[in-house]
Amino acid sequence: MKNAYFSRQIFFVFNQFAIICYLGYMAVQNDYIGQNFLIHFLLLSLLIFDAEYISYKNVKNNKTLNHFALLLLLLGWQFLLYLFDFRPLSDTVSTVLLPVCFYQSIYFVQVFLFQESAYRGQKTLLAFLKATCIMAVLCFFLSDRAFFAAYQIQVLFSTVALIVAGIIQRKRIAFVAKSQRKWLLFSGVLVFLPLICYITAFHKNAAYLENLGSYIPVMLTFVTIHNIVFQYRPQQAQFLALPGGNLALLAFVGLAGFFGIAYLFKIPLMAIFMGIHIAMLLVLIFNVLLYVRVCSHPTDYNNAADRQHFYAYSLEQIKREEKLRKDFSNYLHDDILQDLLSIKNMIRKAEQPEVKQLLLDTLTELNSSIRFQMQSYHPTLIKSLTLKENIQSLLDSLSDNHSAAIRLDCDADIFLVEPYNMLVYRMIKELTTNALKHAGATVICVLLIQENGHITLKVTDNGKGFKPYTYQAGTHQGLSSIREQVSLLNGTMNIHPTAGGGTTITISMPMNGGDSYESFISR
Numbered sequence: 080m081k082n083a084y085f086s087r088q089i090f091f092v093f094n095q096f097a098i099i100c101y102l103g104y105m106a107v108q109n110d111y112i113g114q115n116f117l118i119h120f121l122l123l124s125l126l127i128f129d130a131e132y133i134s135y136k137n138v139k140n141n142k143t144l145n146h147f148a149l150l151l152l153l154l155g156w157q158f159l160l161y162l163f164d165f166r167p168l169s170d171t172v173s174t175v176l177l178p179v180c181f182y183q184s185i186y187f188v189q190v191f192l193f194q195e196s197a198y199r200g201q202k203t204l205l206a207f208l209k210a211t212c213i214m215a216v217l218c219f220f221l222s223d224r225a226f227f228a229a230y231q232i233q234v235l236f237s238t239v240a241l242i243v244a245g246i247i248q249r250k251r252i253a254f255v256a257k258s259q260r261k262w263l264l265f266s267g268v269l270v271f272l273p274l275i276c277y278i279t280a281f282h283k284n285a286a287y288l289e290n291l292g293s294y295i296p297v298m299l300t301f302v303t304i305h306n307i308v309f310q311y312r313p314q315q316a317q318f319l320a321l322p323g324g325n326l327a328l329l330a331f332v333g334l335a336g337f338f339g340i341a342y343l344f345k346i347p348l349m350a351i352f353m354g355i356h357i358a359m360l361l362v363l364i365f366n367v368l369l370y371v372r373v374c375s376h377p378t379d380y381n382n383a384a385d386r387q388h389f390y391a392y393s394l395e396q397i398k399r400e401e402k403l404r405k406d407f408s409n410y411l412h413d414d415i416l417q418d419l420l421s422i423k424n425m426i427r428k429a430e431q432p433e434v435k436q437l438l439l440d441t442l443t444e445l446n447s448s449i450r451f452q453m454q455s456y457h458p459t460l461i462k463s464l465t466l467k468e469n470i471q472s473l474l475d476s477l478s479d480n481h482s483a484a485i486r487l488d489c490d491a492d493i494f495l496v497e498p499y500n501m502l503v504y505r506m507i508k509e510l511t512t513n514a515l516k517h518a519g520a521t522v523i524c525v526l527l528i529q530e531n532g533h534i535t536l537k538v539t540d541n542g543k544g545f546k547p548y549t550y551q552a553g554t555h556q557g558l559s560s561i562r563e564q565v566s567l568l569n570g571t572m573n574i575h576p577t578a579g580g581g582t583t584i585t586i587s588m589p590m591n592g593g594d595s596y597e598s599f600i601s602r
Contacts, residue, residue, distance in 0.1 A: 083140050084137070084138055084140055084370075085367070085370065085371075087134055087137075087140075087145070088134065088135070088363070088366065088367050088370065089367065091130070091131050091134050091152075091363055092360065092363045092364060092367060094127075094152065095127075095131070095356060095359055095360040095363055096360060098127065098159070098356055099353060099356050099357060099360060101159070102349060102352065102353050102356070103353065105163055105166075105349070106347075106349050106350075106353070108166075110163060110165070110166065111347055111348065111349045112162060112348050112349050112352070113286075113348070114287075114348060115284070115286040115287045115289065116162055116348075117348065118277055118287070118291065119158065119162060119290070119291075119294070120159075120162065120348075120352055122158070122294050122298060123154075123155045123158035123159050123162075124155075124352065124355065124356070125298075126151045126152075126154050126155040126158070126297075126301070127151070127152060127155035127156075128359060129151055129301070129305060130147075130148040130149070130151035130152040130155065131148075131359065131363060133147055133148040133151070133305075133308075134148045135366055136309070139601075141600055141601075143190070143191065143195070143599070143600060144308070144600065146187055146190070147187065147191075147301075147304065147308070150183050150184065150187050151301060153176070153179070153180055153183060154180055154184070154297060154301075156176070157173055157176040157177065157180050158294075160172050160173035160176070161173040161290075174219065174226070175216060175219055177215075177230060178211075178212045178215035178216055178229075178230055178233055179212065179216065181212070181230075181233065181234060181237070182208050182209065182211075182212035182233075182237075184297070184300070185208055185237060185241060186205070186208065188300060188304075189201075189204070189241075189244075191304060192251075192252070192255060193248075193251070193494075194496060194497050194595070194596075194599045195462055195599075196460070196462065196465070196466065196494070196500065197462060197463055197464055197465045197468075198244075198247075198248055198251075198465060198492070198494070199247060199248070199465065199491065199492055200243075200244050200247055200248075201244075203240075204240055204241070204244050207236070207237065207240050208237050208240070211229075211232065211233035211236055211237055212233060214229050214232075214233070215229040215230045215232075215233045217229075218230075247492070248492065248494075250492070250494070251494045251496075254494075254496070254532060254590075254592055255496075255592060255595075257532075257592070258496075258532075258591070258592025258593050258595065259303075259307055259592070259593075259596075262303060262306040262307050262310060263303055265306060266299060266302045266303040266306050267299065269302055269306075270295070270298050270299045270302055271295075271299075274291070274295065278291075307596050308596060308600055310596075310597075334355075338351065415445070422438055422441060422442050422445070460500065460501065460504060465491070465492075466493055466494060466495060466500055466504075467487070467489055467490070467491055467493055469504065470487060470489070470504060470507060470525075470527070471487050473504070473507065473508055474487055474507075474511065474525065477508075477511055477512065477515060481515040481516075482521075483515055483520060483521050483522065483523060484521065484522045484523070485511060485522075485523045485524075485525065486522075486523070486524050486525065487525050487527070488524065488525065488526045488527070489525075489526070489527035489528065490528075493527060493528075493529055494529065495529060495534065495590065496590060496592050496595040496599075497595050497596070497598040497599040498595075498598040499534060499590050502564060502568075503527065503534065503536060506536060506561050506564075506586065507525055507527075507536070507538070509557045509558075509560075509561060510538040510561070510584055511523055511525065511538060512557075513557055513558070514538065514540035514542050514582070517542075518540055518542025518543050518544060518581070518582065519542050519543055520540035520541055520542035520581065521541060521542075522540065522541045523538065523539070523540045523541075524537075524538070524539045524540075525537075525538050526538075526539075529590065532589060532590045532591075532592065533587070533588075533589055533590065534570075534586075534587070534588050534589070534590050535585070535586070535587050536585070536586040536587075537583065537584070537585045537586075538583070538584045539577055539581065539582070539583045539584075540577075540581045540582055540583075541577070541579075541580060541581040542580075542581050542582060543580070543581075544576050544577075544580065544581055544582045558574070558584075561586070565586055565588055568588045568589070568591075569588065569589055570586060570587055570588025570589070571586070571587050571588070572584065572585070572586050572587075573585045
């Protein structure tokens with residue numbers, strides 16, 4: 080993980096160096112950026128700087144954040160090359176990148192919106208997006224007319240397909256919009272207010288407004304995603320004494336002063352932006368050197384001074400997580416696997432058929448136990464399946480292993496945001512397994528409903544049931560754990576006997592979407 084992070088930071092250093100070299104080459108060729116492209120260059124620079132910031136913060140190597148950073152970088156380069164489209168090579172590359180950027184943007188937005196979970200119509204949508212993108216790129220090599228026709232078809236048809244998918248999944252989109260409305264509104268103000276001021280100032284000069292419309296959806300979308308992702312900050316001492324708002328104000332005043340000096344002394348606009356990107360290159364190099372230093376010098380997390388460093392804090396968190404994984408791995412290796420090895424050795428020495436069969440049965444049971452515990456420790460939802468399909472697959476497996484009839488009743492389009500999808504999946508597994516093993520149930524009904532942000536889970540079985548005081552005594556640790564989790568989520572859990580024998584367990588809890596993306600990004 081550390082090597083991957085270091086390699087990614089080096090990549091961004093070389094990328095920043097490539098931008099400076101590209102701008103320098105254009106300056107040598109006497110190709111300068113006019114004042115009418117000032118806002119364009121500021122916006123594309125923000126995309127590139129944001130990509131570098133996201134990569135800097137992503138010490139845990141979260142693949143969603145990696146995807147986000149690389150997409151911002153791709154968009155930044157496309158906009159940069161477009162500013163010099165009078166150069167044949169720049170024009171060719173920027174034009175080819177148009178359908179690629181459009182496809183990658185929509186692909187990432189739907190991944191982020193649905194938190195990498197499958198949904199009805201996903202395969203068709205992605206296949207359509209990919210096909211139209213490939214068609215547009217191939218048409219580029221035929222003629223300009225064919226390319227722009229194919230690109231317009233890609234934009235039109237892909238937008239329609241996305242709208243149709245949004246209508247089908249409107250409940251989820253409405254839930255996310257409602258839970259993240261604060262950041263949607265803040266992003267809208269952050270993007271539109273400066274642009275309105277800019278348009279008001281230069282509305283009489285068409286050159287200053289050229290192609291500005293292409294930046295608005297890009298900036299609005301990715302500023303919103305950025306705000307949602309980084310609304311959660313680790314609880315640590317800050318390395319800088321000033322809060323982020325004051326730092327942003329200082330940066331704005333500094334840039335304004337810098338541009339004012341450049342205007343007074345007739346410094347070319349290209350020189351200004353090259354200076355800004357050189358400063359960013361130095362920041363990236365500084366971060367790489369700091370990262371190397373922190374990695375090479377052990378820190379004491381109990382020391383408040385060490386906690387002030389972002390890298391020291393992040394690496395300590397990673398170290399703790401790796402320790403948990405190591406402890407669990409050691410448990411499997413030192414205890415379970417050693418027992419398996421001993422059993423295998425006993426099998427070779429066993430002469431009596433009944434002893435050999437007993438050992439084989441024990442081995443099989445131990446193997447099943449390990450798999451069950453590992454799945455309980457960290458259950459895996461198959462990303463290519465919807466939530467209902469994942470739960471159905473789990474219940475089918477339990478039904479086959481215990482020769483029982485397990486029926487699932489839930490909508491095909493049911494969705495649960497992170498981390499409720501994993502929690503409910505784990506609860507269903509625990510409750511059905513208890514009914515099969517401890518209650519001797521042969522018929523189980525699982526009902527799962529999510530309406531208006533409220534989750535209801537009901538598991539009914541025809542087993543022998545159990546007395547209330549037995550549960551209260553703590554002999555059912557799985558149920559106690561579930562009750563504790565439900566209580567922490569402001570929910571309720573009720574257990575009552577079913578008419579004619581058996582037990583019904585009903586869990587009801589609200590689904591809080593405000594913290595959903597914290598779990599999604601941190602997993």
